[in-house]
Structures are given as C-alpha cells and as structure tokens.
Amino acid sequence: MHGEMYYQQNIPLMLWFFCANPPLEDGETTVCDGRQFFNQISSSTKELFSKNKLKFTVRIFKEDWQKKYQTNNLNTLEEMCQKNNTHLTVNDDQSIILEYISSAIIPSRCGKYQVFINSLLPTKQLSPKILKFEDDSEIPEDVLCELNEIAEKITTEISWQKRDILMIDNTRILHGRRGFADDQRDIYIRLCSPAFSF
Ligand SMILES: [Fe+2]
Structure with a gap:
C-alpha cells in the first residue's frame, strides 16, 4: 500500500482509475485510509516516524x-533538483546521486488529523536498499511487519467490473494491487491535480 509518487516532492493530488477490462480473477485494486492507518500504529512507531524522516x-x-x-x-x-527539494551529487563519471527526504506522516488537508x-x-x-531513515539508519524489520499487518487489516478490495471508475484522494488514501495471472486486466490510470477544490 502506498501514496502515489511520495518518493518525490510534487505528488499528484488525485488519481483516477478506469477499468477497460477486468482480470479473469484476482487483480483487485486495494485501498485504505491513511488517517485510520495512523490511528492503528503503536505509539513507539508513531514516535519513531515523527522523529525520523525517510530518505x-x-x-x-x-x-539514464x-x-x-x-x-x-x-x-x-541542478535547478530541477532544487525545485523538487532533492539533493544532487555528481560523481566523476557523471552518474548522479539523488537524495529526497520526506516525512512518513503528514497533516491532513484540513490540518486536523495526522495521515x-x-x-x-x-x-x-x-x-529495499534505496530507503533508510534520514540519519542512514535502517527501518527496523519489526516496524515493517507492524505496518504490513495494519495495511492488510484495514484494506478494502475493489473487484473491477468493466467501465468502473475509481477516484482516489492521493493526500489521504493509500492504494495497492493484488497479484493476478491472466493477461486480461486492462486498467487505465491518470494522475492529476483537480481543477476544483476538494
Ligand atoms: Fe501506485
């Protein structure tokens, strides 16, 4: 489960899905509420993520x-990176290293809740190698287990039917997908910022 493109600064605020053709079986899209997710996290893990940003x-x-x-x-x-709050290092062979630091927990758009x-x-x-805490320490395995368990517990599955449309608020709702084996599943996705307040 994830928010779309949260590994960089400018996230799409809204996601649209359209089912052109459903899978024969499995392949559900999964969603869960990031506010509910926050509420389910243990206080020690809440503290860990409020003190340590992700890198x-x-x-x-x-x-490339x-x-x-x-x-x-x-x-x-360099200009692009600065605009995106991303730290750029250029190596001798002109390969680059990009570092982006963000919080795992953000305030809701109304500002009243943690998400x-x-x-x-x-x-x-x-x-796994590209993500650590800001101080280069590893995210503990038991914390990852806790998060995966919560995600599984609070997830809702969307079983696609032809021409279904799904709109997701990417500032609050996490999404994911179940595995599937057939080649029928055809889901179109658009990432956007809405031209209306929501
Ligand atoms: Fe995604």
Missing part, C-alpha cells in the same frame, strides 16, 4: 538521467 537515495547513470530529464546540462539538472501516507512499503519490498 530515498538513488544512483542514476549519465545516459540525460534521457529521463531530457537534458545533458548539469546546471539545468500515514508514503511510498515506504513498496519501496522496502521492491528496492
């Missing part, structure tokens, strides 16, 4: 960053 660190080779950011100018890249929403769980599952 995402990636190394990107020269050809030039393609990704569509520039070969390091000054332009646990971030990219922690999938990053730890798929690319």
